[in-house]
Amino acid sequence: MTYILRRLGFYLLSAWVALTINFLLPRLMPGDPATALFARFRGQLAPEAMQALRETFGLTQAPLLTQYLTSLRHVLTGDLGISVAYFPSPVSTVIGTGLVWTVLLAGSAVAISFTIGTLLGLVAAWWRRGWVDTWLPSALVFLGSFPYFWLAMVALFVFGFTLGWFPLGHAYADDVVPAFSTAFVTDVVRHAALPVATMVLATLGGWLLSMRNTTIAVLGSDYVNLARAKGLSPARVALRYAARNALLPSVTGLGMALGFVLGGSLLTEIVFSYPGQGYLLVQAVRNQDYPLMQGIFLVITLAVLAANFLVDLAYLWLDPRIRESAT
Amino acid sequence: MSASGVATSSGIAVWWGAIRRDRKALAGSVILAIFLVIAIAGPWFVGDPTAPVGIPLQPPSADHWLGTTGQGQDVLAQLVVGTRVSLAIGFAVGFAVVLIGALVGVTAGYFGGRIDGFLSLLFNVFLVLPGLPLAIVIAAYLPSGPLTLGLVLTVTGWAWNARVLRSQTLSQRRRDFVAAAIVSGESSPRIIVREILPTMTSLMVAQMIGSTVYAIGAQVGLEFLGLGDVSGVTWGTNLYWAQNDSALLTGAWWTFAPTGLCVALVGFGLTMLNSGFDEITNPRLVLERAWRAHLIRRGRGATRSTPVVMDRG
Amino acid sequence: MAEPILSIRDFSVDYVTERGLVRAVDGVTLDVEPAEILGIAGESGSGKSTLAQALMRILPPPAVISGGQVLFEGRDLLALPEDDLREVRWKRIAMVFQSAMDALNPVTTVGEQIEETLHAHGAVSADAARARALELLEMVGIPSASIDAYAHQLSGGMRQRVCIAMALALHPSLLILDEPTTALDVIVEREILEQIRALQRRLGFAVMFITHDLARMLQFSDRVAIFYAARLVELAPADALRRAARHPYTQGLLRSFPSVHGGGTELQSIPGAPPSLETPPAGCRFHPRCGRVVDRCRTQNPAWRTLAPSHAAACHLAE
Numbered sequence: 017m018t019y020i021l022r023r024l025g026f027y028l029l030s031a032w033v034a035l036t037i038n039f040l041l042p043r044l045m046p047g048d049p050a051t052a053l054f055a056r057f058r059g060q061l062a063p064e065a066m067q068a069l070r071e072t073f074g075l076t077q078a079p080l081l082t083q084y085l086t087s088l089r090h091v092l093t094g095d096l097g098i099s100v101a102y103f104p105s106p107v108s109t110v111i112g113t114g115l116v117w118t119v120l121l122a123g124s125a126v127a128i129s130f131t132i133g134t135l136l137g138l139v140a141a142w143w144r145r146g147w148v149d150t151w152l153p154s155a156l157v158f159l160g161s162f163p164y165f166w167l168a169m170v171a172l173f174v175f176g177f178t179l180g181w182f183p184l185g186h187a188y189a190d191d192v193v194p195a196f197s198t199a200f201v202t203d204v205v206r207h208a209a210l211p212v213a214t215m216v217l218a219t220l221g222g223w224l225l226s227m228r229n230t231t232i233a234v235l236g237s238d239y240v241n242l243a244r245a246k247g248l249s250p251a252r253v254a255l256r257y258a259a260r261n262a263l264l265p266s267v268t269g270l271g272m273a274l275g276f277v278l279g280g281s282l283l284t285e286i287v288f289s290y291p292g293q294g295y296l297l298v299q300a301v302r303n304q305d306y307p308l309m310q311g312i313f314l315v316i317t318l319a320v321l322a323a324n325f326l327v328d329l330a331y332l333w334l335d336p337r338i339r340e341s342a343t
Numbered sequence: 344m345s346a347s348g349v350a351t352s353s354g355i356a357v358w359w360g361a362i363r364r365d366r367k368a369l370a371g372s373v374i375l376a377i378f379l380v381i382a383i384a385g386p387w388f389v390g391d392p393t394a395p396v397g398i399p400l401q402p403p404s405a406d407h408w409l410g411t412t413g414q415g416q417d418v419l420a421q422l423v424v425g426t427r428v429s430l431a432i433g434f435a436v437g438f439a440v441v442l443i444g445a446l447v448g449v450t451a452g453y454f455g456g457r458i459d460g461f462l463s464l465l466f467n468v469f470l471v472l473p474g475l476p477l478a479i480v481i482a483a484y485l486p487s488g489p490l491t492l493g494l495v496l497t498v499t500g501w502a503w504n505a506r507v508l509r510s511q512t513l514s515q516r517r518r519d520f521v522a523a524a525i526v527s528g529e530s531s532p533r534i535i536v537r538e539i540l541p542t543m544t545s546l547m548v549a550q551m552i553g554s555t556v557y558a559i560g561a562q563v564g565l566e567f568l569g570l571g572d573v574s575g576v577t578w579g580t581n582l583y584w585a586q587n588d589s590a591l592l593t594g595a596w597w598t599f600a601p602t603g604l605c606v607a608l609v610g611f612g613l614t615m616l617n618s619g620f621d622e623i624t625n626p627r628l629v630l631e632r633a634w635r636a637h638l639i640r641r642g643r644g645a646t647r648s649t650p651v652v653m654d655r656g
Numbered sequence: 657m658a659e660p661i662l663s664i665r666d667f668s669v670d671y672v673t674e675r676g677l678v679r680a681v682d683g684v685t686l687d688v689e690p691a692e693i694l695g696i697a698g699e700s701g702s703g704k705s706t707l708a709q710a711l712m713r714i715l716p717p718p719a720v721i722s723g724g725q726v727l728f729e730g731r732d733l734l735a736l737p738e739d740d741l742r743e744v745r746w747k748r749i750a751m752v753f754q755s756a757m758d759a760l761n762p763v764t765t766v767g768e769q770i771e772e773t774l775h776a777h778g779a780v781s782a783d784a785a786r787a788r789a790l791e792l793l794e795m796v797g798i799p800s801a802s803i804d805a806y807a808h809q810l811s812g813g814m815r816q817r818v819c820i821a822m823a824l825a826l827h828p829s830l831l832i833l834d835e836p837t838t839a840l841d842v843i844v845e846r847e848i849l850e851q852i853r854a855l856q857r858r859l860g861f862a863v864m865f866i867t868h869d870l871a872r873m874l875q876f877s878d879r880v881a882i883f884y885a886a887r888l889v890e891l892a893p894a895d896a897l898r899r900a901a902r903h904p905y906t907q908g909l910l911r912s913f914p915s916v917h918g919g920g921t922e923l924q925s926i927p928g929a930p931p932s933l934e935t936p937p938a939g940c941r942f943h944p945r946c947g948r949v950v951d952r953c954r955t956q957n958p959a960w961r962t963l964a965p966s967h968a969a970a971c972h973l974a975e
């Protein structure tokens with residue numbers, strides 16, 4: 017089995033596990049959130065919406081297996097049920113409105129943080145006991161110890177509320193027309209700057225440390241020693257040998273960290289009233305909107321799995337040892 | 344022939360050594376000790392954290408050192424009382440995820456074959472599923488409170504430890520004394536408990552510390568979303584109320600700043616403890632330090648080419 | 657005799673460990689003549705690789721050079737600044753590492769690793785570098801298609817050949833071979849050594865050939881240096897050593913190799929194990945294992961004595 021197929025199979029399996037968890041949760045859990053919901057919506061809901069809700073909670077007469085297959089079929093056709101908080105919009109529509117913003121926020125935060133952190137880690141390892149190596153790791157680990165959303169609150173308080181340099185929330189200003197125009201893009205960037213910056217600050221230390229430690233290990237390897245013996249320039253030893261090889265474990269770590277960073281991004285969105293999945297999630301939690309919550313879980317999971325697959329492809333491109341077994 | 348007694352005590356002894364000899368580890372453990380004292384004894388020294396005791400949203404003053412909340416409660420009292428629950432959940436989860444991680448990881452690594460295949464697949468799937476959203480959907484169906492939080496954080500947090508302990512077990516299994524024990528017909532549980540686990544104590548302590556950092560952070564995040572018991576007093580619910588009362592937009596920084604600082608200090612202290620430990624046990628770092636010290640004693644700096652330190656003076 | 661190309665004087669190398677310094681090369685004095693093959697033999701752990709890497713100053717931490725002099729083509733390598741060292745490395749002294757298996761960068765092709773060496777030491781066009789790389793690979797018997805291969809695609813023997821080709825890329829005047837044939841089977845090993853010897857005859861570089869296989873060494877080298885526990889104990893032309901080794905350790909070594917002593921007498925290994933370098937024995941380091949030990953050996957470090965023209969040993973009993 018080739019590498020790509022194996023990874024793809026693994027992600028499909030993971031997706032199936034997520035789907036199954038989603039199906040089982042409402043049926044396994046104690047208590048009865050459904051009854052409360054029905055009481056609240058009696059008379060308001062159209063019969064077919066009521067039926068959809070029932071299905072979500074498994075309150076139908078059909079045997080479990082039939083329910084399971086029905087739910088799988090629904091998900092595969094993009095039907096995630098009806099949102100309670102945004103009644104009567106279907107969950108898929110509600111989620112769709114926020115997806116692009118979450119991807120924008122989390123994606124750019126991860127890309128920026130990974131790039132800068134990895135570079136700094138390389139610098140720290142190459143100039144051991146230098147300025148970067150001595151001060152930055154501890155300082156960034158300290159910053160990374162704050163909850164993301166707390167840093168977001170402080171940033172919003174200082175740079176938005178007190179100094180007024182940045183807008184206080186939302187993805188773009190009310191008076192800007194969403195279009196592919198310079199005005200709109202700059203406005204979006206202005207709104208994203210603070211949330212992205214706080215997430216970058218919170219995650220920078222992790223990338224720095226992991227790159228630093230693997231680079232130190234790689235610098236002790238035989239092939240780096242041979243590179244030195246060959247009289248190659250320090251720049252070439254640092255980049256072609258040390259960095260290039262140390263990057264591999266960092267990229268593996270990137271896949272692993274995606275889900276984690278996304279979680280932090282959801283919380284950051286809430287602070288900035290940023291209209292992504294995190295914001296929707298809070299609405300869902302407050303309104304006990306279980307279909308929406310589960311839909312978000314599912315969509316985010318699929319996004320993380322897809323991103324992981326992209327990381328695998330990048331790894332494939334970076335590591336010839338794996339590339340060979342894949343083709 | 345069992346190495347257990349020695350290894351267990353040395354696992355702990357190494358930690359002691361780290362705290363005594365390493366600045367980072369010392370700083371970390373001092374921070375931690377302070378918060379433990381606050382968690383245990385603090386609540387007796389402050390008033391009722393939920394009672395309205397003053398005008399809402401008062402900045403810090405002599406009466407209320409850290410000001411008052413949007414409901415006129417004392418921020419300091421909330422902070423101190425919140426420490427207890429938050430740390431308790433954090434440490435309990437830290438312990439639980441390492442325990443489960445050890446059970447799964449060691450079983451997988453020791454028995455290998457199909458058992459390993461299945462368990463590895465299991466923890467790899469849990470590693471790739473995004474933790475916070477999963478925790479949220481589970482927590483939303485359960486009655487809110489510390490138990491629920493502990494449960495969901497455990498469910499979403501054990502996989503990494505299992506993975507690390509599995510590979511550690513694999514390498515331990517190849518060691519001579521384990522092979523000898525297997526040949527001499529000792530039972531598997533006995534070998535695991537007496538020969539393999541003891542060699543991993545200090546790693547497991549490190550994992551417990553790392554997992555506690557995770558648990559405190561994730562717990563605060565979930566409570567901030569309103570998934571905790573919002574009528575209770577913990578660090579996370581303090582932040583939830585601060586956000587709910589629009590602390591930011593009224594400029595009431597004192598309602599959220601101290602709590603976040605405490606979360607960070609505890610996390611930082613634990614991380615420093617871990618990295619201090621790494622510094623004195625990672626052979627590469629230890630030797631490199633000794634090498635630098637030797638060069639400095641001889642009045643030389645470290646160079647990329649093998650340094651020359653002449654004896655003849 | 658011409659000026660030696662490499663002249664090592666009283667050279668010492670230490671490893672910093674948690675429990676203090678470990679001296680892995682202790683006061684070694686040794687010359688390498690132009691265009692000769694000097695063999696270096698000694699048990700595992702006697703400091704052979706340490707010597708080789710330290711004189712190029714590429715021994716990684718926690719090693720330090722603690723004394724002596726290394727004169728190479730008239731320049732003191734121990735006093736040379738980084739940039740000048742970089743000039744000497746590979747252009748003048750090249751080396752095939754003991755661990756050729758791990759010595760190649762796993763993420764670039766072997767061709768690129770040869771070409772980058774050419775680029776680092778002079779302006780060559782990309783085409784010329786590639787042509788030269790192909791030529792070198794051909795010289796060590798590697799098919800030209802493998803120029804774009806990665807290390808993991810080659811067998812251990814092929815990797816070792818790539819390392820040898822790479823070492824010859826710049827016509828060094830000294831080639832250090834640190835057990836270049838460990839990963840090879842006997843037939844391939846012989847073939848490669850023959851190849852190196854032929855090249856050496858043709859191009860006239862000097863070779864420092866490190867191994868613990870004394871039989872192979874005696875066949876292959878002009879002169880042989882024997883190491884024991886970080887020290888040089890005997891130095892002699894290969895045939896003189898085979899006929900009349902003077903140090904009891906060398907004699908023991910010779911007796912323990914079947915192909916050397918010709919099968920007449922019984923095969924004998926030296927009793928005991930080499931000493932730890934952390935706590936070496938006082939006096940002569942070989943005395944705990946020596947069959948001819950006298951009182952002096954236990955306390956006094958034997959001086960380096962010239963016993964015949966170009967034959968010297970460090971033993972109280974050698975006259």
Ligand SMILES: Nc1ncnc2c1ncn2[C@@H]1O[C@H](COP(=O)(O)OP(=O)(O)OP(=O)(O)O)[C@@H](O)[C@H]1O
Nearest residue numbers: 671678680699700701702703704705706707868933
């Ligand atoms: N990093 C290190 N720290 C401490 N001691 C070391 C280190 N590296 C090597 N040594 C010691 O230095 C001595 C010489 O090692 P070296 O690798 O030079 O031996 P060698 O003669 O090349 O052996 P082999 O034939 O096995 O290659 C050994 O006794 C070894 O224990």
Ligand SMILES: [Mg+2]
Nearest residue numbers: 704705706754
């Ligand atoms: Mg060696």
